[in-house]
Amino acid sequence: xxxxxxxxxxxxxxxxxxxxxxxxxxxxxxxxxxxxxxxxxxxxxxxxxxxxxxxxxxxxxxxxxxxxxxxxxxxxxxxxxxxxxxxxxxxxxxxxxxxxxxxxxxxxxxxxxxxxxxxxxxxxxxxxxxxxxxxxxxxxxxxxxxxxxxxxxxxxxxxxxxxxxxxxxxxxxxxxxxxxxxxxxxxxxxxxxxxxxxxxxxxxxxxxxxxxxxxxxxxxxxxxxxxxxxxxxxxxxxxxxxxxxxxxxxxxxxxxxxxxxxxxxxxxxxxxxxxxxxxxxxxxxxxxxxxxxxxxxxxxxxxxxxxxxxxxxxxxxxxxxxxxxxxxxxxxxxxxxxxxxxxxxxxxxxxxxxxxxxxxxxxxxxxxxxxxxxxxxxxxxxxxxxxxxxxxxxxxxxxxxxxxxxxxxxxxxxxxxxxxxxxxxxxxxxxxxxxxxxxxxxxxxxxxx
Amino acid sequence: xxxxxxxxxxxxxxxxxxxxxxxxxxxxxxxxxxxxxxxxxxxxxxxxxxxxxxxxxxxxxxxxxxxxxxxxxxxxxxxxxxxxxxxxxxxxxxxxxxxxxxxxxxxxxxxxxxxxxxxxxxxxxxxxxxxxxxxxxxxxxxxxxxxxxxxxxxxxxxxxxxxxxxxxxxxxxxxxxxxxxxxxxxxxxxxxxxxxxxxxxxxxxxxxxxxxxxxxxxxxxxxxxxxxxxxxxxxxxxxxxxxxxxxxxxxxxxxxxxxxxxxxxxxxxxxxxxxxxxxxxxxxxxxxxxxxxxxxxxxxxxxxxxxxxxxxxxxxxxxxxxxxxxxxxxxxxxxxxxxxxxxxxxxxxxxxxxxxxxxxxxxxxxxxxxxxxxxxxxxxxxxxxxxxxxxxxxxxxxxxxxxxxxxxxxxxxxxxxxxxxxxxxxxxxxxxxxxxxxxxxxxxxxxxx
Numbered sequence: 001x002x003x004x005x006x007x008x009x010x011x012x013x014x015x016x017x018x019x020x021x022x023x024x025x026x027x028x029x030x031x032x033x034x035x036x037x038x039x040x041x042x043x044x045x046x047x048x049x050x051x052x053x054x055x056x057x058x059x060x061x062x063x064x065x066x067x068x069x070x071x072x073x074x075x076x077x078x079x080x081x082x083x084x085x086x087x088x089x090x091x092x093x094x095x096x097x098x099x100x101x102x103x104x105x106x107x108x109x110x111x112x113x114x115x116x117x118x119x120x121x122x123x124x125x126x127x128x129x130x131x132x133x134x135x136x137x138x139x140x141x142x143x144x145x146x147x148x149x150x151x152x153x154x155x156x157x158x159x160x161x162x163x164x165x166x167x168x169x170x171x172x173x174x175x176x177x178x179x180x181x182x183x184x185x186x187x188x189x190x191x192x193x194x195x196x197x198x199x200x201x202x203x204x205x206x207x208x209x210x211x212x213x214x215x216x217x218x219x220x221x222x223x224x225x226x227x228x229x230x231x232x233x234x235x236x237x238x239x240x241x242x243x244x245x246x247x248x249x250x251x252x253x254x255x256x257x258x259x260x261x262x263x264x265x266x267x268x269x270x271x272x273x274x275x276x277x278x279x280x281x282x283x284x285x286x287x288x289x290x291x292x293x294x295x296x297x298x299x300x301x302x303x304x305x306x307x308x309x310x311x312x313x314x315x316x317x318x319x320x321x322x323x324x325x326x327x328x329x330x331x332x333x334x335x336x337x338x339x340x341x342x343x344x345x346x347x348x349x350x351x352x353x354x355x356x357x358x359x360x361x362x363x364x365x366x367x368x369x370x371x372x373x374x375x376x377x378x379x380x381x382x383x384x385x386x387x388x389x390x391x392x393x394x395x396x397x398x399x400x401x402x403x404x405x406x407x408x409x410x411x412x413x414x415x416x417x418x419x420x421x422x423x424x425x426x427x428x429x430x431x432x433x434x435x436x437x438x439x440x441x442x443x444x445x446x447x448x449x
Numbered sequence: 450x451x452x453x454x455x456x457x458x459x460x461x462x463x464x465x466x467x468x469x470x471x472x473x474x475x476x477x478x479x480x481x482x483x484x485x486x487x488x489x490x491x492x493x494x495x496x497x498x499x500x501x502x503x504x505x506x507x508x509x510x511x512x513x514x515x516x517x518x519x520x521x522x523x524x525x526x527x528x529x530x531x532x533x534x535x536x537x538x539x540x541x542x543x544x545x546x547x548x549x550x551x552x553x554x555x556x557x558x559x560x561x562x563x564x565x566x567x568x569x570x571x572x573x574x575x576x577x578x579x580x581x582x583x584x585x586x587x588x589x590x591x592x593x594x595x596x597x598x599x600x601x602x603x604x605x606x607x608x609x610x611x612x613x614x615x616x617x618x619x620x621x622x623x624x625x626x627x628x629x630x631x632x633x634x635x636x637x638x639x640x641x642x643x644x645x646x647x648x649x650x651x652x653x654x655x656x657x658x659x660x661x662x663x664x665x666x667x668x669x670x671x672x673x674x675x676x677x678x679x680x681x682x683x684x685x686x687x688x689x690x691x692x693x694x695x696x697x698x699x700x701x702x703x704x705x706x707x708x709x710x711x712x713x714x715x716x717x718x719x720x721x722x723x724x725x726x727x728x729x730x731x732x733x734x735x736x737x738x739x740x741x742x743x744x745x746x747x748x749x750x751x752x753x754x755x756x757x758x759x760x761x762x763x764x765x766x767x768x769x770x771x772x773x774x775x776x777x778x779x780x781x782x783x784x785x786x787x788x789x790x791x792x793x794x795x796x797x798x799x800x801x802x803x804x805x806x807x808x809x810x811x812x813x814x815x816x817x818x819x820x821x822x823x824x825x826x827x828x829x830x831x832x833x834x835x836x837x838x839x840x841x842x843x844x845x846x847x848x849x850x851x852x853x854x855x856x857x858x859x860x861x862x863x864x865x866x867x868x869x870x871x872x873x874x875x876x877x878x879x880x881x882x883x884x885x886x887x888x889x890x891x892x893x894x895x896x897x898x
Contacts, residue, residue, distance in 0.1 A: 087637060097589045100613045102620045102637065119613065140546045150599030151623030152633065164549045164568065171551045174600030175624055184601065188536060188551065 010332070012134035012166075016277040017333045024334065028280040029063050031306035036060060036069065038093060039312045045080050045090035046312070066280065067291060071302060071317045074105070074257065077113045088116050094310050103154040105256045106438065115154070115256050116310045122161070124307050125154075125259060128278050129162030132263035135273070135331070136250040137223055138192060140167030145190040145221070147173035147181045147199065149436075154256045155228060156194045168192070178206045185219055192223045197231025197241060198439040200224055201374045204244035216246030227252045228438050230360050232264070233272065233341025236368030251341050253320075258313050259305045262338065267331040271339045280304040281336075283322060286346055295326040295339065300346050319346040350444060352380055353387045355419050359442040362391065365413045371399030371406045375432040379443045387446065391422040394429050459781070461583035461615075465726040466782045473783065477729040478512050480755035481763075485509060485518065487542060488761045494529050494539035495761070515729065516740060520751060520766045523554070523706065526562045537565050543759050552603040554705045555887065564603070564705050565759045571610070573756050574603075574708060577727050578611030581712035584722070584780070585699040586672055587641060589616030594639035594670070596622035596630045596648065598885075603705045604677060605643045617641070627655045634668055641672045646680025646690060647888045649673055650823045653693035665695030676701045677887050679809050681713070682721065682790025685817035700790050702769075707762050708754045711787065716780040720788045729753040730785075732771060735795055744775040744788065749795050768795040799893060801829055802836045804868050808891040811840065814862045820848030820855045824881040828892045836895065840871040843878050 011017040016024070037057040039046035050056070053070045060066065083089040085096040092099075101117040117125065138144065144163045148156040150172065163170045171190060173181045182203060185193070195203070207213040215221065224247050226232035232241070232251035241249045251272055254260035261279045262272040274281045283292040283299030292299040301320045305313040321344040325337035344358040351357070359378060366376045373394030381388050393410070395403055407424060414422055433440075460466040465473070486506040488495035499505070502519045509515065529538040534545040541548075550566040566574065587593070593612045597605040599621065612619045620639060622630045631652060634642070644652070656662040664670065673696050675681035681690070681700035690698045700721055703709035710728045711721040723730045732741040732748030741748040750769045754762040770793040774786035793807040800806070808827060815825045822843030830837050842859070844852055856873060863871055882889075 096618075097616065099618045100616055102592070102618055116618070119616070122613070143551070149624035150621055151625050152620060157621075164571070167546065167549055167568070169545075169548045169551055169565070171601060172599055172606075175598035176600050 012131045013277065017131070017335060019277075019334055021276075021334055021336070024276045025063050028276065028306060029060075029066070032066060032280050032304060033057065033060055035304065035306055035308075035312055035314060038309065039314055042093035043091050043312070046093075046314070048090075049076075066282070066304075066315075069315050071315045072313075073317045074113055077257065078111050081114050087114055088311065091311050092116060093312060094118055099310055102152065103157070103256055104152050106153055113257060117308075118310045121308055121310050122158075124278070125158035126161040126165050128254075128260040128275060129158040130165050131275055131277070132252050132260060133159065133162050133166055133168075133225065135263055135265040135333070136225055137248075137266050138163060138166055138168055142168040142192045142223075143171065143188060143190045144168045144192045144194070145171045145173055145181070145185050145188075146194050147176070147178075147203070148194065150174050158260060159194045159225065159227075178203055179210060182207045182211060182213060182215075182219075185221060186213065189220045191220055192225070193221050193247075194225045194227070196228040196438060197226050197237055198229060198374075198435050200226065200231075200241045200249070201237075201244065202434060202436070204241075205374070215244055219245070221245055222247045224249045225252055226250065227254065230342055231363070233343075234360060234364045234367065235270075236364055236366075240367055240374065253342055255318065257311075258303055258316055258318065259308060261303060261305075262341070264341070265329065265331045265333065267329055269325070269327075269329045269331070269337055271325050271329075271337040272341045273329065273333055273335040273337055276335045278306055280306055283324065286321075292324070295324045298323050298343065301342075320344075321346055350380075352389060353420060357389075357418060357420060361418050362414070363441075365410065365417050366391075366393060369406060369409050369413065371396055371402055372410070373429060373432075375434065375439075375441075377432055377441050377443070379445060381445045389420060389422045390425060392425045392427050392432060394427050394432055397429050461580045462726065466580070466784060468726075468783055470725075470783055470785070473725045474512050477725065477755060478509075478515070481515060481729050481753060482506065482509055484753065484755055484757075484761055484763060487758065488763055491542035492540050492761070495542075495763070497539075498525075515731070515753075515764070518764050520764045521762075522766045523562055526706070527560050530563050536563055537760065540760050541565060542761060543567055548759055551601065552606070552705055553601050555602055562706060566757075567759045570757050570759050571607075573727070574607035575610040575614050577703075577709040577724060578607040579614050580724055580726070581701050581709060582608065582611050582615055582617075582674065584712055584714040584782075585674055586697075586715050587612060587615055587617055591617040591641045591672075592620065592637060592639045593617045593641045593643070594620045594622055594630070594634050594637075595643050596625070596627075596652070597643065599623050607709060608643045608674065608676075627652055628659060631656045631660060631662060631664075631668075634670060635662065638669045640669055641674070642670050642696075643674045643676070645677040645887060646675050646686055647678060647823075647884050649675065649680075649690045649698070650686075650693065651883060651885070653690075654823070664693055668694070670694055671696045673698045674701055675699065676703065679791055680812070682792075683809055683813045683816065684719075685813050685815075689816050689823070702791055704767065706760075707752055707765055707767065708757060710752060710754075711790070713790070714778065714780045714782065716778055718774070718778045718780070718786055720774045720778075720786040721790045722778065722782055722784040722786055725784045727755055729755055732773065735770075741773070744773045747772050747792065750791075769793075770795055799829075801838055802869060806838075806867060806869060810867050811863070812890075814859065814866050815840075815842060817862065818855060818858050820845055820851055821859070822878060822881075824883065824888075824890075826881055826890050826892070828894060830894045838869060838871045839874060841874045841876050841881060843876050843881055846878050 040057050049070055080089040098118045099116040100119045101122050103115045104112040204215050207215050231237040232249050238249050251264040253262040262274050264272050281303045284302050286300050298321050301318045303316050320342045322338040325339040329337050377392040379390045489506050498519050532538040547567045548565040549568045550571050552564045553561040653664050656664050680686040681698050687698050700713040702711040711723050713721050730752045733751050735749050747770050750767045752765050769791045771787040774788040778786050826841040828839045
């Protein structure tokens, strides 16, 4: 183990971030038992769930017992909410008056789920973000600009509080428009930023086209923390962002119902660390449910927030797909690495023409080809009994001369990476929809079978 | 003094909020000496200012000595900023890396002033707001909706943190549009809200006209905290807001450079309390500079934030005009009352036709007449050598039948309250500009003499 004085310069919590895995797992088991008992005793929703499975909290004795605990899905939360104690219903484990924070999921996959947090939960959110921002090099000397809507979605809220906690100077970018945000970054010489990949690229575009500002030369942003979309873990998208801003771009993963559970560190190992101090995470084979411990095999992430008390997140079926990395991270953290971050969604990797298709794979291809714009759209339809995929792209005005070569590259790469053929539609530059927050680029119009 | 157990139910800080005035002044003097010494020793700006006046911190011995200390005006801050330590310049009293919060003034009266705060300052902001929200009945059982842009202006930021501190459930209304905000208030049954008077009235209008929602019947907001404009201290504007929402409406006063220094309590005494625990406030005759201790005489507020450390606010010339109230407040607080809140601005009460004119007085008249819309505009111009005042108003569609009687009332009331004659222009309903935040209703186009 490293000298603790040196470690203090690198890790937010030197002790736990370098704890051997077996000790981390022992810590997780202890906390897991505690949160399970807490939920069982305080929430009718959880008690019903565990009673129906014939499980008592005391049945969990060793780490392997964790898988006996039934999983929770987002759809189960929807059914119990909008009831007393209003509006959270039966999953709430604290008196309503202890709730200090209301947030909700974005509703992109259905009715939004409400998320109550106590003040203790909110401090825990900031703590989770403090691990990740610190791991990405945020220090008290940083001036952090946060171009974010500050509304009912949790998004960068905890990042804001964590940056304050670390001691950064925080500039909230609330309702300002994109141009005003860029000018404020320039005026105040901000050094860091948090945004979705879509918006990071969109801002660079606006800066160049509308203000004649080249972010990589004229601005001083040198690190960017992404969230909300997989982009920062997709090498070609990350490269585009890093080149546009002259900055290091880091991924972060989390969810309203779970918390900020994973992050990329400055070693940029081509993957993300799970925060094993605050979360118990398992990879599960999508077909068999078997727990995956070895690298190179894709599984679904099932995750427990070990310290979240108002509306606990126990064995949450995240639908996120990942693989363990083969090597430990050079940064020295013992927190395990997921190779390539979240590599897909169990509910969005759909079979098209009998082949598994992930929108992330298409993004990887599109953003890897010079001359293509950042925006694209994938539309899957039925032609008779056959699936049909249309990919809409834009060619940059300055690359129009290479149109044919670009399209050939695109077709080749798509065939190679996704094993599928596409109808490619070239749309005029700037005509595809632009998104401020999460992009909606994948449309499956085949209807349910 | 009341029984402390009862007092705990009413006051955020029962001890200081009921301290006799002489003890409050002793506390203020002690803190004043401390902050003066702090600024003198750490800021070149302050040292220069005091050296030029031949003043040393140790010259301040008794409360009356406070007036020996030179005043600071906003314009003086502008001159020293945008320099090293960038961008705050010579007034900064802490190392730059200790700053955790950037905010700036709105710039409605010139170049914006930057305001750095340390984390200690930020906790102090929340504490000041906690006094006021608690005095207005906010408790941990409240669900507070904050329809606010969360950007570089401090506005309701500290209110957000203070509501969390008290233990309310906070719903941040960030970039949502007005209709979405109203629907979210309804969906979640929010009980309290913070907004500018202009927006409070605008929301009610949108609710009725666009959504068919009557806030006083269909929504559950029962207290509203205003800031940013004098409206909640102008009886007719307050009445309009209270009727529209079926809620108690409370005023709060503060400024980016000062802090949240004054608030109305649930006793609604027709004025605002100064937070004498955190601020030393004096009223000064605008002409002679004499300190005013007696009620019924208008003076300019000169104010010191006693605990603000990054960019201290010592003897700040606020340009706000006020009068001490004659009676203490029935709420039992010993914090002194300003009658009618801030009653004008030393730099906006201008002479028109030789008479002192305050835009607030016009607002009081317009909002007091049934049948007039909430929006209005005052434009002062020169006709030859003579001042000319145009007042633009809107008549509500349903009141068109009473047009003549409304205009007669308006003319009479204006003559009575402002001693001036106006060209009254009736504009079609909904045609005058609407403001989301601070309204800009007064335009002086006479140019400088």
